[in-house]
Amino acid sequence: MDTIIGEEGINETLLTYGHSATVGSTRLSYENNNSFEINRKKRRISGTANDTVASDGNVSTQSFSSATGSQTAQIAQSPWETRRMKADLIEARARIVVLKKEIEHLNTEMATTQLRNQHKISSLELELSHATAKVTDLEKHLATVRKREHKAKEDLVKSRNQFNLLKQTTDDQQFELQQTIRNMEDQNASDISQLNSDIRDLRTQVKELEEQLELTQDELDTTREINDTLQSKADAYDETKRQLDETTERLAVSESRVKALEFEVGSYEDWKNLSKVTTSRLANVAKMERENQRLKEDLKKIQDLIGNKLLMEEQVNDMKSRLQYFEKKEVQTATLEVRLRELEQELVEWQRLGKDYSQQAATSMEPVHPGSLRKYIVEILQKDVVLSSEQSSVLKEKNQVQGRIQELQTQNEILEKNLSEHKRSLKYHQSVMHRVQKKLQLVIGERDFLKQLLESYEKDLTINQSVVANQDGSMRSRMEMLEKTLAGYQELCQKLEAEIQSSKGLPDLALGSALTSEQYERLRKEIDDMRMHNERLQRRKDELELELENQLLRAATMSEQGVKPKPLMHLKDSPAVEAFENQNALVGQLNAEIKQLRDRIRKLQDQNGELTECLSNTSNVTIMQELNGCREELNACQAKLQMMETKYQNSKDIAQEFREVCYMLFGYQVDRDSGKNYTLSSMYAESRTDNLKFQLNENGSMLIMLETEYGLTLDELVQTHLKVHGSFPAFLSSLTLELFSKSTVVCNP
CATH class of the missing domain: 3.30.457.60 (Copper Amine Oxidase; Chain A, domain 1)
Structure with missing residues (x-):
């Protein structure tokens, strides 16, 4: 029998077989066909079935006609029996046609599987060659890395030797500097002892000046006592002056009263009253005379007080002149105090000069004068300049040595980092080698599995008479074997998917070694674009969340205050509404597909069609894969939506708390x-x-x-x-x- 391996032939055979399977499904399931069982029972009853050969698919038309001819020769045929035999003949021919089509279909399936297996074998061979080339490249890279590591170790040894030499030189210089510092400290101690002796001499001079200062302070105290007495006299004068002012005020009051009385006397009515009063007073002339004498005495006292006032004014003028004199004396004492402070400052300066001049004063017996002090100060300054220059040069050398040490330390750190990177890359290459070995083992196992599969297909294709006689059992065993091979393929696919996932989780070094520079740049640009788009969407999301929080807070405050909220304006074609509608439509579509698939599975379970189930297994697998993918996407979307809701609720609570705190604070x-x-x-x-x-x-x-x-x-x-x-x-x-x-x-x- 000729088999067509092309794609068009395969499609045609599949279509015809599927059409025949769908149209005549009752005729394909021979084991469950009731009419076929009844006919077989009839043949057994009639006795004709004992002479015929009960084969399922290899009975030819000639053998069947010869058998019927021999039967007609032995037994007289009846019309009912002839009709039955014709029906059996038609049924056997139809069964033969169906079995031929089934064999053709199985041959086409076997050819397609052979082509697929050959394609997989070629792809695996390409992967194996690529893996071997990659392993060779990695071995070369490992050799170069080892060479670099050896060079880095040599450089590290050299740098360590140089560092030890520099450390020795710096230690020697540091020891010399410490010795010079000790010598300078000894010289400084001797200078301090000489300065202490000079300080003692100057302290005696300071004591003498302090005694003179005490004398001047005693004089100043006496002048202050005199000033206090004069101040008391001035206070007494002020008191007398105040009393005089009071008496003058009383005199003015009495004069005003006298004038008022004269004015009253000038009027007629007042004169009458006055005459009456005078007549009444004439009786009291003695009292009036006494009062007159008293007033005269008061007048004399007033005149005496006026004379005393003039004397007091003269005394006041005298006291003012004396007060001016004492004020001048106070000004002079203030100037003397200022001069005394200046002398004290000069004394401090002389003390400092004496400290500086202590060495020369100890060596020479000449009196100290400013010129000699100035010369000695100049000499000391020159020495100080020389020492400062030497110290700066030493500090520069020390800084240079420290800078060199830091450079060596940085170089050492760089070398250590390079060494750690090389070790890391070595570990990574070792892990890659391990993965490649695992992949090779998987490829070898798949190759052996494919060989076994090809051998099983070859065994299936070798058809003999005994296998044809027992075709039903062979079909069942073949179905079981195909199910096992399908399970093996599924396990292999799972292994390959796990390997792909592990290869996706490799670090950037693996990508860099596997990808070219152009692919890497393109992927880098795509990643940057996606990151920018993600950041833009995140900013937009944050803005929308803040706006929503503001609206909710405004609504809450308005509801608390009893104010009706203003109607909000919404867009007709809002992108959020469209997104929710699209998501709901997608969920509804997926639910509808799930219902259709469940109904289809239920129909297949009701029909119990083994051949139709075998044909639809591939489509069911793809549909189940799509369904699982859709379920995963749906779960991911729901998890993402839940996460967004939790984030929104958290941000809403934080914003509400922030607004309340701002309201309470400001x-x-x-x-x-x-x-x-x-x-x-x-x-x-x-x-x-x-x-x-x-x-x-x-x-x-x-x-x-x-x-x-x-x-x-x-x-x-x-x-x-x-x-x-x-x-x-x-x-x-x-x-x-x-x-x-x-x-x-x-x-x-």
Whole structure:
């Protein structure tokens, strides 16, 4: 029998076989066909079935006709029996045709599997060659890495030797410097002892000056006592002057009273009254004379006081002159004190000069004078300059040595890093070698498995008479074997998928070794674009979350305050609504496909068609794979949605807490109305309508205060803080203080 291996022939045979299987499904299932069983029982009853050969697919038309001819020769045929035999003949021919088609279909399937296996073998051979080439490249790279490691070790030994030499030289220089420092410390101690002796001499001079200072202070105390006595006398003079002023005031009062009496006497009515009074007083002339004498005595006392006043004025002038003299003396004492301080400063300077001049004063017996001190100071400064230059040179050398040591340390660190990188790359290459060996083992196992599979197919293709006689059993065994091979293929696919996943999880070094530079650049650009797109979407998500939080907070505050919320404007074609609709449509489509697949599985289970199930296994596997993929995508989307909801709830709670803390700290609640308009309400406002409205410009760099009824009442604050200074924080803080002062009551005791 000729078999067609081309794709068109395979498709045609599959279509015809599928059509025949779908149309005549009752005729294909011979074991479950009731009519066929009845006919077989009839043949057994009639006795004709004992002479015929009960073969399932290898009975030819000639043998069947010869058998029927021999039977007709022995037994007289009846019309019912002839019709039955014709029906059996037609049924046997139809069964033969079906079996031929089934054999052709199996041959086409075997050819397709052979082609697929050959294609897989070629691809695996290509992978094996690629793996061997990669292993050789890795071995070469490992050899170069080992060479580099050897060179790095040699450089490290050289650098360590140089470092030890430099360390020895620096230690020697450091020891020399320590010796010089010790010598300088000894010289400094001798200088200090000489300076102490000079300090003793200067202290004696200081004591003498202090004694003179005490004498001057005693004189100053006596002058202060004299000043105190004069001050007491001046106070007494002020007291007498005050008493004199009081007497003059009394005299003026008495004169004014006398003038008033004279004015009263001038009037007629007053004169009458006065005459009456005088007549009454004439009786009391003695009393009046006594009063006159008393007044005369008072007048004499007043005149004496006036004379005493003149004397007091002369004494006051004398005291003023003496006071001026003592003030001049005080000025002179102040100048003397200033001069004394200057002398003390000069004395301190002389002490310092004596300390510097102590060495020369100890060696020479000549008196100390400023010229000799200046010469000695110049010599000391020159020595100091020389020492400072030497010290700077030593510090420079020390810094150079330290810089060299740091450079060597950095080089050592770089070499150690390179060594660790080489070790890491070596470990990575070893792991790659291990993976390649595992892959080779998998390839070898797959090759052996394919060989066994080809041998089994060859055994299946070798058809003999005994196998044809027992075709039903062979079909069942073949189906079992094909199921086993399918399970082996599934295990192999799972292994290959696991290997692909592990290769995907390799580090960037593996990608760099496997990919070319152009592919790497392209992948890098795609990754950067995806990262930028992800960041853009993240920023957009954060903005939308903040806006949603603001809307929810505004709605909550308005509901608490009893204000009806304003109607929100929504877009007709919102992208969020479209996304939710698309997701719901996708979920509905997937659910519909799941229902269809379940119905199909239920139908297949009801029909119990073994051949149809074998044909539909491949399609069911693909459908189940697609279904599992869709389920995984659905679970991932649901997990992502749940994560987004949790993040949104957390960010919502954090934003609510942040707004409450800002409100408690700063006393203002900010609500976003629409677009870039914001409403600001204070904690200490008298009513809910007392709020301010602000607008952010297009650039987002400046706020604009909008006109409101409450804002018109704050003209003074707007003039002082906004128009003059242009400061919103100052304006809001002053407004807070004003509202706080209005809302609180201060009780003064």
